[in-house]
Amino acid sequence: xxxxxxxxxxxxxxxxxxxxxxxxxxxxxxxxxxxxxxxxxxxxxxxxxxxxxxxxxxxxxxxxxxxxxxxxxxxxxxxxxxxxxxxxxxxxxxxxxxxxxxxxxxxxxxxxxxxxxxxxxxxxxxxxxxxxxxxxxxxxxxxxxxxxxxxxxxxxxxxxxxxxxxxxxxxxxxxxxxxxxxxxxxxxxxxxxxxxxxxxxxxxxxxxxxxxxxxxxxxxxxxxxxxxxxxxxxxxxxxxxxxxxxxxxxxxxxxxxxxxxxxxxxxxxxxxxxxxxxxxxxxxxxxxxxxxxxxxxxxxxxxxxxxxxxxxxxxxxxxxxxxxxxxxxxxxxxxxxxxxxxxxxxxxxxxxxxxxxxxxxxxxxxxxxxxxxxxxxxxxxxxxxxxxxxxxxxxxxxxxxxxxxxxxxxxxxx
Amino acid sequence: xxxxxxxxxxxxxxxxxxxxxxxxxxxxxxxxxxxxxxxxxxxxxxxxxxxxxxxxxxxxxxxxxxxxxxxxxxxxxxxxxxxxxxxxxxxxxxxxxxxxxxxxxxxxxxxxxxxxxxxxxxxxxxxxxxxxxxxxxxxxxxxxxxxxxxxxxxxxx
Ligand SMILES: Cc1cc2nc3c(=O)[nH]c(=O)nc-3n(C[C@H](O)[C@H](O)[C@H](O)COP(=O)(O)O)c2cc1C
Ligand code: SF4
Ligand code: FES
Numbered sequence: 001x002x003x004x005x006x007x008x009x010x011x012x013x014x015x016x017x018x019x020x021x022x023x024x025x026x027x028x029x030x031x032x033x034x035x036x037x038x039x040x041x042x043x044x045x046x047x048x049x050x051x052x053x054x055x056x057x058x059x060x061x062x063x064x065x066x067x068x069x070x071x072x073x074x075x076x077x078x079x080x081x082x083x084x085x086x087x088x089x090x091x092x093x094x095x096x097x098x099x100x101x102x103x104x105x106x107x108x109x110x111x112x113x114x115x116x117x118x119x120x121x122x123x124x125x126x127x128x129x130x131x132x133x134x135x136x137x138x139x140x141x142x143x144x145x146x147x148x149x150x151x152x153x154x155x156x157x158x159x160x161x162x163x164x165x166x167x168x169x170x171x172x173x174x175x176x177x178x179x180x181x182x183x184x185x186x187x188x189x190x191x192x193x194x195x196x197x198x199x200x201x202x203x204x205x206x207x208x209x210x211x212x213x214x215x216x217x218x219x220x221x222x223x224x225x226x227x228x229x230x231x232x233x234x235x236x237x238x239x240x241x242x243x244x245x246x247x248x249x250x251x252x253x254x255x256x257x258x259x260x261x262x263x264x265x266x267x268x269x270x271x272x273x274x275x276x277x278x279x280x281x282x283x284x285x286x287x288x289x290x291x292x293x294x295x296x297x298x299x300x301x302x303x304x305x306x307x308x309x310x311x312x313x314x315x316x317x318x319x320x321x322x323x324x325x326x327x328x329x330x331x332x333x334x335x336x337x338x339x340x341x342x343x344x345x346x347x348x349x350x351x352x353x354x355x356x357x358x359x360x361x362x363x364x365x366x367x368x369x370x371x372x373x374x375x376x377x378x379x380x381x382x383x384x385x386x387x388x389x390x391x392x393x394x395x396x397x398x399x400x401x402x403x404x405x406x407x408x409x410x411x412x413x414x
Numbered sequence: 415x416x417x418x419x420x421x422x423x424x425x426x427x428x429x430x431x432x433x434x435x436x437x438x439x440x441x442x443x444x445x446x447x448x449x450x451x452x453x454x455x456x457x458x459x460x461x462x463x464x465x466x467x468x469x470x471x472x473x474x475x476x477x478x479x480x481x482x483x484x485x486x487x488x489x490x491x492x493x494x495x496x497x498x499x500x501x502x503x504x505x506x507x508x509x510x511x512x513x514x515x516x517x518x519x520x521x522x523x524x525x526x527x528x529x530x531x532x533x534x535x536x537x538x539x540x541x542x543x544x545x546x547x548x549x550x551x552x553x554x555x556x557x558x559x560x561x562x563x564x565x566x567x568x569x570x571x
Contacts, residue, residue: 082533082534084495084496084497084533084534084538085497085534085538086534086536086538087536087539090536121536122479123534123535123536123545125548126548126549160437161436161440163439163440163477163479163480164477164478164479164480164532165476165477165478166533177477178433178436180434180435180469180473181472181473182472182473182476183476183477198433239538241538241539241541242497242501242538242541243501247538247539247540247541248539249539278496282495282496314496314500314538320500324499325496325500328494328495332495332496332533335533336533338476
């Protein structure tokens, strides 16, 4: 299934003439023909929701950006891709960066923003030159710069490199880091869309969302909504990794079951059974093999306390230990917590201690209560989405893998 | 410290504007032979951007990609998050420890290699993976690790 990834391997990802040969920039031309308002309606119609994890309706997001009045307005492409297990934005940049840039131009044109930034993670520094060169080529061809395609609209894009901080994928933390400060989230309101980078209205939008906008404008909304399910239209670009035979990036229509998606990666290595899967990155939910009949849609996943998140699926086999895995997830968050708020900073440390007790089978009933309380406190009282979503893997693991959390000492039967 | 005119060049490319501090420090570190932002450099940058040195250190110490301590010529970043953990991070770490006789966070006596643990580098499809400079290496085996190290050693002499 190829919609967002239709151009993959059709050209080398670098040659702009080849991209144009594949009908490149026809989405932008259509947007210009239709005008900003009708284009925004088109994106709304497509049902596209943000692919960066927050699932916000993209059409509405662009509309809100358009309404903001300010001297300067920014569109930031979020290419920070920091959720462990996620590498689909990498492929979208590597194999079809012009589609991404075209999406940025369409969004900026609709939102009436003149300055764009691609915020790319430092770990992808090997692609930074590719990004800069591609921006320059678009400029040479007149798709960026002043008076784009005789519209009177001007738009420039520059590259900003992250520096190895997961939290900088969050809008405000990203703005802070771009302002030469340590990347810690600010409290809201005001929101990034109102007072973001340099306190100007800023639209932060994910690589895949932008790429999807171009594809929708190019192929038409109905071709997008024909895919997927009625309540969850279109396709999703998924990163599958872990104990599978063919890890990689796969575009799938919404509504396929998890099992079907994992089958694309040719199943589990070494004739083993699936032990568990984590969906949506390190902050995503963990499900047992018995839940793999679940359809991959926003709603169906939610019914299992899981969300689409970054669109990563990490597969573990029957020999992998869920508590070791959780411990690893916890260590990631200890490492990445920016330390600004107490629930996340301290909650993480307590979780580590409690996990240790579960692992060594010394947990008491009070520890279980503490485990739940800390997770609730983190999801409700943390300042940013990092601390708020981090409890998801810990809660879902607790729900679906009861045995692993057995109490220690006299409670132990057998 | 590298020649001041190199740093001046970097500062100039970023309009001597403190808003660009993070990009400036990344660039400055990349031209430093020991891959770090020394106190001398931090002071120089702070003075030229007209900001307190504490502001420079706030940024250098916050971001994992920046270091205020000297590092080896090659910084080996070993991914230790979820997918790599499932796919053999522990072994990869052991291979490097055995070959280099150092622990994560340390530098070899000859100053050639530093070893660092890092969260996901977005190479989970070729996990277990590591990154050295701008090169990503995946599907690691013991032989591959030895090959990588001898290649990097060879490139020096
Ligand atoms: C801690 C944290 C990390 C995030 N990392 C990313 C990221 O790497 N890439 C991304 O697109 N969105 C990330 N987000 C979500 C962004 O804040 C934002 O919602 C998103 O980029 C908006 O784009 P979208 O509407 O296209 O999804 C992160 C959020 C949080 C709280
Ligand atoms: S939730 Fe964590 S990462 Fe977010 S602001 Fe609080 S301490 Fe920082
Ligand atoms: S988890 Fe190691 S590269 Fe992604």
